[in-house]
Amino acid sequence: MEHEQEQEGLSAARWRTAISLTLVMLAVYVGFILLVAFNKPLLGRVIVPGLSVGILLGVLVIGVAWLLTWWYIRWANALDAGIRRIARAGAAGTGRR
């Protein structure tokens, strides 16, 4: 039973992380879209020749999407390995699964 609770705890941790990351991604993207919609002068400002705030933020949004995905996959794969270890320990302890 102890093992099952531990497993459930890890599973819950995963969903908390997944939902938090979804909210981060939503906030970043919706923030970008709101700027596009309501603050055109800011996005049109040229930082150095050829690079406007809009293009810089656009590239950053793609960068954030990459980074969050990469981090989550690494984190979740490590978590899965932990869950499998617990499951094996549980199987050895109780004689099932």
Add this chain to the structure above:
Amino acid sequence: MAGAGSPNLVAIAFFVGFIALSLGITWVASRRTHSTDHFYTAGRSVTAFQNGLALAGDYMSAASFLGIAGLVATSGFDGLIYSIGFLVGWPIVTFLIAEPLRNLGRYTFADVVALRLRQVPVRIAAALGSLAVIAFYLIAQMVGAGNLIRLLFGLPYEAAVVIVGVVMLVYVLFGGMIATTWVQIIKAGLLLGGATLLSLLVLARFGFNPLVLFDAAAQRYGEGVLAPGRLVSDPIDAVSLGLALMLGTAGLPHILMRFYTVADAQTARSSVGYATAAIGFFYLLTFVLGFGATVIVGRDAITKIDAGGNMAAPLLAAAVGGTPFLGFIAAVAFATILAVVAGLALSGAATLSHDLWVNVVRQGHVDESEQLAVARVATVVLAVISIGLGVIFKGQNVAFMVGLAFAIAASANFPALVLSIFWKRLTTTGAVASMLVGTFSTVTLIWFSPTIQVDILKHESAWFPLRNPGLVTIPLSFAVAVGLSLLRPANRDEQLFERATPLDVGVK
């Protein structure tokens, strides 16, 4: 411009070569397709990297390559809104959708929603939503292919559409998912390789510094090209489009199907990671391709060939690499469309045969050979319908059609899918009503939008102001699902959630 509108031997050679190569792969694969499990899911033998590339191949359609490059070339920054919107759906799919779907181990989107709800009504509603998405997506690809072939090979538009339809039919009919998986992988490699090469040839003229290129575009057409412009003249419409692009990805039936082709949840997760990397890289290249076409080809030359700007990338290829390179890029663009069409057709066939025929008409009592036969008949029916619609919708804008497909997917499929995975109080009534309201409200509002009423029907004004209805229909669909579920709770649906929850990690 060399080759545009007249038959081009090099282009045709590349085109025929690709068709021959992929038909060969299809033929080899067909000899290994023996069961329905193989036909739909390639026997769950696809690796994470392969599946990631196949996902990217399924996703990057005519709208991505021809459409976005054209939009950036003719409208500057506004086109990049599509690039970014098409990508940001992927992290969401990674976090929320990929693993639960794989853990449930089902074929179609309807399987997942129907798992703990009442089969028949859920499957009928889900099939309607999926088929509406597939139809809009298919029409866009057919129109893109027709225009491309007409312009580059000198064939009539109608003949080009029929060719796309027939080749698509052959792929799916004989190969099933193994063939289309390989087609997607080859296509993704060709598209990424071709777009990278084209970008490098462009950047070589600007000292390999994208900023010099962007600046050259700003010098020529004003600094407005680097800022939001006329495409997003209505701020509410910009938000609406952005929302539909982001949430639509997680509701595309042909993308959702790809999670059943891998062995476990971990592979599903990793494959979405590869897909996100490949797709993000490609969309960064569209910045260079679009502005490159602006500077090197020029807006007037692009819009003279095609008012929608869809030929920007092929024209750019001709300008920097000559006729052979034009032929190569044309073949890549055509392969892109063909592969997306094959994936869509397969997903449509799965919806019609697996969801409607097997589970609704025959109530699950069907042997495998009958199921395969129905899937094949369904593919033929879909091919004929999409050839017909492709001819009827001649002259439509490709990116616009795909944006609408995303709006339907985000309204009809996404709310029901997410709620069925995460919210145990969702009832059959709530899910079915949400899918039906999502599908019909989106299609209705598209009909009353300025695009149909003003641009196509030439009326004075439109009853509904937004060109993309996502901002209204996505919250509406969520509200209907939640409201009806709370109004009439169903204990049976809730209890089944406890037994069949997909949230537990697949410990096997």
